[in-house]
Amino acid sequence: MKGEYSMELLEIFEKLHSIPEISWEEKNTTEYIEAFLKEHDIYVERFTDHTGLIAEVGSGKPVVGIRADINALFQELNGKMQANHSCGHDAHMTIAIGVLLNLKRIETSLQGTVRCLFQPAEEQGNGSLSVVKTGFVDDMDYLFGVHLRPKDELEIGKAAPSLRHGAAIFYKGKIIGDDAHGARPQCTVNAIDIGMALNSYINQLSLSPMLPHSIKMTRFSAGSKNPNIIPGSAEFSLDLRAQTNHGLTSLKELAQKKLDSIETLYGVKIEGSWIDYTPGAEVSREAEEILSAAIREIRGEENLAEPITTPGSDDFHFYTIERTNLKAAMLALGADLTPGLHHPSMTFDQSCLLHGVDILTDAVKRALNQ
Template identity: 50%
Template sequence: MKVETIAQRVKDTFQYLHNHAEISWEEVKTTNYISSLLENSGCDITTFKDCTGVMGKYGNFNKGLPVVAVRADIDALWQEVNGKFQANHSCGHDAHMAMVLGLLWRLEQNEGLKDKVAIKLIFQPAEEKGAGALKMVEKEVVDDVDYLFGIHLRPEQETKMGRATPVIVHGAAKMYNVELKGHDAHGARPHQNQNAIEIGAQIVNMINKIHLDPRVPHSVKMTNFQAGGKNANIIPGNASFSLDLRAQNNELMEELETKVNRIFDAIRNLYDVEIGISNTDQIAAAKTNEEAIVIMKKSIGEILGEENIDQPLVTPGGDDFHFYTIKRPSLKATMLGLGCDLKPGLHHPHMTFNDQALMHGVNILYRAVLNTYGL
């Protein structure tokens, strides 16, 4: 298959995945679609009875070769697009899947290479929930892996088209879903309950007054709040809300989380209401590996030119990719940050990027695999 043919196939695959987005833990059709493509390319595939996602093995796993894994996240966000809530790939996971499949097709293209490599292609669910990587670790998909590479599209403010960074130094993140429980009261009798909306406003004011080490980026903010119903003469006593916590390192995240929980304790005592955390999603800050970074840096230079290698990218954004190295410290891992003229930004419902960058990602990953083996 010619490189030009692969390029068109990657674009077509991206478009299909973009048009058939599925949210976290519901990526059933996506899993089936990728599984069929992996099988058609001669991979041994592994799927899972209790979750979505698929892993493909390509190469020779009987010669004692180092095992190189490449991971793509497969879930979409649930967000409002043009007035309608839907699954939407506004974080670029459709592109990540297409590029990792393009890597496989490039490997296929090189006759005789299959006996010289041992590659695992991990198509991981539920990155947006911060839980998919932990599930794949539980499934032992990286237990025999020596090197792990990931890839992520970057906004134009971070990395320009035609450029790339060999490592994304993500921060830590935690997302709380919280239930506030009291009781309703008549609008004429505000003394008979605690207004859940006023309590929510108090929590917003208090979290805005959290001050930690200013040298380390961090933030906490309310991202969702629901209280009350259709009747305007009822003072709501119940509410649900979400908090998003960010910190550039795991240690500061612990401090931030402690402050937030102390605020909850203060609100409970002040207003005599129940505050319960119904769900917590979390992402750990990056643990970097110099050997993997050097491999990726060399690979970027070979494809885009050394003058287009960016410095390590430190970003407050998060990715559950880093749970792999936290749970398996022997892994040599890095995530490629790819410039692609992405705008207005990640998670924007109308995010776009230059699809010419898809083959930049494919070719850099291809070189990273070969460079790992010294080929």
């Protein structure tokens, strides 16, 4: 039975892997999940305003949730820009479906409801907020997420009871000025000079060395095809990260002051906006303890790893910020993933799929009995 079950998971994974779709466009993915779960007599309901859906097994209280992100990235693969599952979301969906199949077999014995959120647009950092607005999170007591981990962080077979992501935000800006002839530099302020100054200034920003954080320019574009024109305008982007939400707020305030001072110093206008804020982790101790117990039960004490702190971000943590009564934690799953997350040729050991299903199935049952 276990071999047959493993084959079923692999077939689900291969199908999901073959239909990658970018944020807010996960139409085929939503349709496949809906059709598959209906075939197995599992209740599903689509979100009305966007892609994605929920699926439920059991009834009544408490309500225990699972979050599975369903979008892919858009990146160059084999010389072509295309949607590509290089962050493990195809695996996360497969694991969530496997948990639902497990629980459907014992549905009559469940004391409560298990609800899976198949959430769109995680990579844009705001898909979870749209799901919160649907109301499907309001009555949840617990929520568990899952994410595959790189080989150098967590080896296959091991798992950690929480992922402590950092907070991130981005600034998309434009320097606004007038172009000038290359022979008349006195007629304008070179936007490239402004960009170089801005880059130098932000590289000097820092918080306490006890708090992991970073700020860097990730895009700068100025000038035209004509080499004899001094560009007065340019577009740029900044990437800010900190391990805590408070730290990110402080870093953002410092960066905004530098932007304001650049305007004054060079006498130019800088227009822009802060976008795609993703909060740092707000981990529930109760949810983390449940995942720890499940890992011990399924994989043994020797495969229980310490909670993982990572500078990466995930919009999973909006759920606990928006619904403060919700107890949540994200399972970190060893997968021998290489070369790394978001690498276009990312691969992993697919035996982790069964590990994830079994651990989350055990965790959900424990949460129902709290």
